Amino acid sequence: GAVVSQHPSRVICKSGTSVKIECRSLDFQATTMFWYRQFPKQSLMLMATSNEGSKATYEQGVEKDKFLINHASLTLSTLTVTSAHPEDSSFYICSARGQTNTEAFFGQGTRLTVV
Amino acid sequence: AQSVTQPDIHITVSEGASLELRCNYSYGATPYLFWYVQSPGQGLQLLLKYFSGDTLVQGIKGFEAEFKRSQSSFNLRKPSVHWSDAAEYFCAVGPANQAGTALIFGKGTTLSVSS
Numbered sequence: 001g002a003v004v005s006q007h008p009s010r011v012i013c014k015s016g017t018s019v020k021i022e023c024r025s026l027d028f029q030a031t032t033m034f035w036y037r038q039f040p041k042q043s044l045m046l047m048a049t050s051n052e053g054s055k056a057t058y059e060q061g062v063e064k065d066k067f068l069i070n071h072a073s074l075t076l077s078t079l080t081v082t083s084a085h086p087e088d089s090s091f092y093i094c095s096a097r098g099q100t101n102t103e104a105f106f107g108q109g110t111r112l113t114v115v
Numbered sequence: 116a117q118s119v120t121q122p123d124i125h126i127t128v129s130e131g132a133s134l135e136l137r138c139n140y141s142y143g144a145t146p147y148l149f150w151y152v153q154s155p156g157q158g159l160q161l162l163l164k165y166f167s168g169d170t171l172v173q174g175i176k177g178f179e180a181e182f183k184r185s186q187s188s189f190n191l192r193k194p195s196v197h198w199s200d201a202a203e204y205f206c207a208v209g210p211a212n213q214a215g216t217a218l219i220f221g222k223g224t225t226l227s228v229s230s
């Protein structure tokens with residue numbers, strides 16, 4: 001299957017700082033990318049959907065000014081957590097889907113810890 | 116409303132015994148169905164998927180799942196569980212032929228394997 005690379009796998013940042021998470025499709029063009037958040041022992045909750053070259057569509061309750069999503073190319077989407085707070089600590093997972101794909105492929109996830 | 120229900124939060128199975136994890140879905144459109152496995156702190160690994168055709172699908176690691184449209188179910192099975200199968204299992208549903216729509220995940224079932 002297609003490969004989606006997510007970086008970093010783990011990051012620790014101080015409260016008030018911003019952190020950027022990258023999601024890359026390595027061997028296909030990702031027309032759509034999805035960002036999920038997973039709390040401990042919980043399921044994956046969709047945060048936003050981004051289409052290349054367009055603004056992301058955020059799910060209800062997700063602050064778009066706090067979770068900045070950029071999908072500037074067909075192989076890269078980034079999620080920037082701005083002014084991070086300890087409650088933003090979570091596991092963030094991206095997935096990517098190409099126009100001809102019947103399924104989305106998942107990155108390895110990023111464990112964010114805000115101290 | 117679209118949803119995925121995994122009725123069992125936690126299941127413990129003896130090594131070598133058979134396993135069945137339940138999944139029921141409610142979806143308005145023709146669904147694609149998936150089972151993913153997640154080890155602690157890791158991303159998602161696709162076990163198997165159903166798009167169309169034979170309702171019994173084979174996956175990796177000896178897993179299989181059966182799609183029953185009349186029961187809106189997609190239960191995961193394995194005839195003989197290994198200790199390495201201990202993990203979190205997620206059932207997910209997505210729309211057929213709609214690349215821009217994210218998956219809906221169940222809450223997950225934690226599988227423990229006893230010796």
